[in-house]
Amino acid sequence: MQSRPEKPRLAWAVTGSGHYLEECLDIIRDLDDVDLFYSRAGEEVIRMYGHEPKAVNGSGRVYHDRAASAPPVGLFYRGDYHTLVVAPATSNTVAKMVLGLSDTLVTNVYAQAGKCRIPSIILACDTEPEMETPAPDRLVKVWPREVDLAHTHKLRSFEATTVVETPEKLLTAIRLRLDEIN
Ligand SMILES: Cc1cc2nc3c(=O)[nH]c(=O)nc-3n(C[C@H](O)[C@H](O)[C@H](O)COP(=O)(O)O)c2cc1C
Numbered sequence: 564m565q566s567r568p569e570k571p572r573l574a575w576a577v578t579g580s581g582h583y584l585e586e587c588l589d590i591i592r593d594l595d596d597v598d599l600f601y602s603r604a605g606e607e608v609i610r611m612y613g614h615e616p617k618a619v620n621g622s623g624r625v626y627h628d629r630a631a632s633a634p635p636v637g638l639f640y641r642g643d644y645h646t647l648v649v650a651p652a653t654s655n656t657v658a659k660m661v662l663g664l665s666d667t668l669v670t671n672v673y674a675q676a677g678k679c680r681i682p683s684i685i686l687a688c689d690t691e692p693e694m695e696t697p698a699p700d701r702l703v704k705v706w707p708r709e710v711d712l713a714h715t716h717k718l719r720s721f722e723a724t725t726v727v728e729t730p731e732k733l734l735t736a737i738r739l740r741l742d743e744i745n
Pocket of ligand 1: 580603654656696699
């Protein structure tokens with residue numbers, strides 16, 4: 564296991580979403596002390612959009628979803644992180660979080676952050692009944708289903724969880740949190 568950082572850092576989980584991906588990468592690049600946690604789809608999708616998963620967060624650590632038991636969750640118990648951001652969060656990951664499932668690295672870090680009372684900020688992809696979203700080669704129209712929108716809505720009621728709908732609101736929520744802990 565990696566050595567403990569001098570002070571708690573920001574944990575940022577990336578799932579396999581093209582929606583808001585570029586905006587999230589822009590925010591990550593401007594932050595210090597961020598470690599990345601990729602879902603398997605997150606790693607694949609970010610490559611489809613032309614980015615190298617390890618090159619986004621400078622000298623920060625990068626964790627991949629390779630093991631069944633998600634060993635990096637131990638870092639949350641050790642106090643390495645003050646906050647978890649999940650952005651962008653796919654319909655799939657949001658649905659699992661709402662059901663309390665933790666069978667991927669990202670759903671595990673969300674569940675364990677909650678159990679450690681570490682606040683999470685989630686940028687959900689499915690917030691509007693109709694959206695325009697970038698596929699790797701073009702813009703496409705998407706109509707999130709009622710079940711997707713219902714999951715996003717339900718997640719808002721979870722303890723220690725802030726759900727935001729846009730990258731601008733995500734940045735504001737992160738800044739507020741960083742001010743709070745500094
Ligand atoms: C190019 C590409 C873009 C995608 N964009 C989205 C998206 O914007 N929102 C979404 O919910 N799923 C999107 N997906 C599908 C997810 O990657 C897929 O549901 C995956 O199983 C999610 O796994 P994860 O939640 O563990 O990351 C996309 C897939 C591909 C190949």
